[in-house]
Amino acid sequence: MGLAQAKVDVFQAIAHPSRRAILALLKDGEKPAGVLAAPFGVSFGAISQHLRVLKDAALVSERRAGRQRLYQLRPQPLEEVAAWVDDFERFFSARLDALEAHLDRKHGKKPRP
Numbered sequence: 001m002g003l004a005q006a007k008v009d010v011f012q013a014i015a016h017p018s019r020r021a022i023l024a025l026l027k028d029g030e031k032p033a034g035v036l037a038a039p040f041g042v043s044f045g046a047i048s049q050h051l052r053v054l055k056d057a058a059l060v061s062e063r064r065a066g067r068q069r070l071y072q073l074r075p076q077p078l079e080e081v082a083a084w085v086d087d088f089e090r091f092f093s094a095r096l097d098a099l100e101a102h103l104d105r106k107h108g109k110k111p112r113p
Contacts, residue, residue: 010077013057019050023059026073033069050063 013019022036037047051071054060059078060071 009053009078010059013053014078014081016050016053017046019054022050022054022071023031023073026060026071030070030072033071036071038056057110 014023018040020038025031025036025039033044033047033051036051037044040047051060051062054071055062057077059074061074063070063072
């Protein structure tokens with residue numbers, strides 16, 4: 001998989017809420033596929049497809065332990081996402097500052113220095 005393809009895959013992989021939830025479950029450590037599937041109430045096949053997308057984006061690794069497949073978070077590709085989001089921090093900070101100023105005016109508070 002080329003670098004350009006990996007960039008698309010990371011953003012595509014985290015676009016789905018179930019895949020984001022799977023990543024959150026893996027923050028606490030390696031888990032078998034059955035444990036990852038339990039909270040979703042969907043078929044094991046559906047969870048397997050989500051796990052495949054996450055593996056293709058290099059966000060999770062898989063290993064076999066007997067009959068189980070164990071999945072582990074690989075957060076390195078998320079660094080690109082974090083860097084992209086950081087580019088917008090100034091925008092969000094400015095918007096929050098404007099909201100704070102508006103609320104201060106609305107409630108008669110003096111602006112902060």
